[in-house]
Amino acid sequence: MERKAYLLFSGGLDSIIAAKLLQKLGFKVVGVHVTSPFFEKEPEKLKELAEKLGIELKIIEAGDDYLEMLKNPVYGYGKNVNPCIDCKAYMLRKLKEIAGDEGVIATGEVLGQRPMSQHMQAFRSIEKLSGLKGRILRPLSGKLLPPTIYEEQGIVSKEELLDLKGRSRKRYPEILRNLGIDIDNLPTPAGGCLLTEPSFAVKVRDLMEHGELTWENVRLLKIGRHFRLGDCKLVVGRNAVENATIRKILSDKDYLITVPGIPSPDALLRCKGEPERDVLRIAAGIVARYSDAKNEPKVEVAVYRNGKLIERLEVEPIRDTTPYSVTHKGS
Numbered sequence: 001m002e003r004k005a006y007l008l009f010s011g012g013l014d015s016i017i018a019a020k021l022l023q024k025l026g027f028k029v030v031g032v033h034v035t036s037p038f039f040e041k042e043p044e045k046l047k048e049l050a051e052k053l054g055i056e057l058k059i060i061e062a063g064d065d066y067l068e069m070l071k072n073p074v075y076g077y078g079k080n081v082n083p084c085i086d087c088k089a090y091m092l093r094k095l096k097e098i099a100g101d102e103g104v105i106a107t108g109e110v111l112g113q114r115p116m117s118q119h120m121q122a123f124r125s126i127e128k129l130s131g132l133k134g135r136i137l138r139p140l141s142g143k144l145l146p147p148t149i150y151e152e153q154g155i156v157s158k159e160e161l162l163d164l165k166g167r168s169r170k171r172y173p174e175i176l177r178n179l180g181i182d183i184d185n186l187p188t189p190a191g192g193c194l195l196t197e198p199s200f201a202v203k204v205r206d207l208m209e210h211g212e213l214t215w216e217n218v219r220l221l222k223i224g225r226h227f228r229l230g231d232c233k234l235v236v237g238r239n240a241v242e243n244a245t246i247r248k249i250l251s252d253k254d255y256l257i258t259v260p261g262i263p264s265p266d267a268l269l270r271c272k273g274e275p276e277r278d279v280l281r282i283a284a285g286i287v288a289r290y291s292d293a294k295n296e297p298k299v300e301v302a303v304y305r306n307g308k309l310i311e312r313l314e315v316e317p318i319r320d321t322t323p324y325s326v327t328h329k330g331s
């Protein structure tokens with residue numbers, strides 16, 4: 001009977017090694033890749049990589065339940081808003097949904113490689129939270145870890161596993177050679193995790209504090225300069241590509257603000273309910289400040305909604321703001 005292993009597959013070096021090692025042990029490998037706007041890798045490169053490795057690939061989108069977890073992770077955050085232990089457990093729960101009761105569940109984790117999520121206690125927490133106690137095979141460090149049910153049932157033997165520990169990559173060339181991995185000829189899907197970036201974390205926290213953490217709003221965080229104006233968010237495009245993106249993602253309820261007739265950013269104003277009058281004026285003043293009319297005493301700014309011009313506002317450019325420095329609290 002075919003032996004299957006379901007591997008949490010990031011496309012990074014450790015998951016490549018895990019895939020090849022599992023294949024060497026006789027498993028048919030199914031790579032499960034969980035993606036979200038926070039951590040995205042180029043899907044085409046992932047598919048190409050999976051093909052070259054000879055593994056099946058399943059790509060799953062994180063759902064609203066990921067955002068729920070992010071608001072209140074059981075094991076807290078790392079340095080920024082990265083809930084690594086809960087995040088790993090989330091991914092493994094998704095993987096388990098695919099695997100059912102079939103096959104071995106595995107990851108490319110290395111003991112001691114990452115401070116938050118890859119030490120012995122973290123491994124136990126991930127197993128508990130994902131409901132996979134004793135059922136996660138970590139073949140790269142398996143020799144150093146307590147036996148999983150797969151070893152207990154004789155499905156794999158400890159001797160066949162590796163004993164990698166820590167961050168050093170000194171032994172990798174030899175391991176790659178032994179597994180016949182020609183890393184130079186494999187595609188490398190780019191992309192890190194935005195939740196670990198301080199400037200992105202500020203914007204995520206702002207959404208959480210205002211009860212606005214939705215995927216639609218998270219996608220907005222990837223572009224533009226961001227300003228908080230009470231119950232509204234202003235996103236100001238920084239170049240032609242971002243301006244075009246802003247126009248593309250405008251919803252019927254959003255406002256488009258721009259300075260007509262001169263080079264100007266496009267900006268999106270998204271509010272819970274209707275914005276107060278002075279919020280519109282502040283938003284217009286910020287947009288004017290980033291336009292070519294920034295040194296004029298007064299600038300005429302156009303406000304559109306749903307494709308229609310709703311008003312023109314004459315405002316002074318607001319020069320003393322930096323993104324997130326405006327925190328209008330309402331009158």
Ligand code: SF4
Nearest residue numbers: 039082083084087193
């Ligand atoms: S770095 Fe990001 S993607 Fe990776 S485990 Fe942590 S939160 Fe999840």
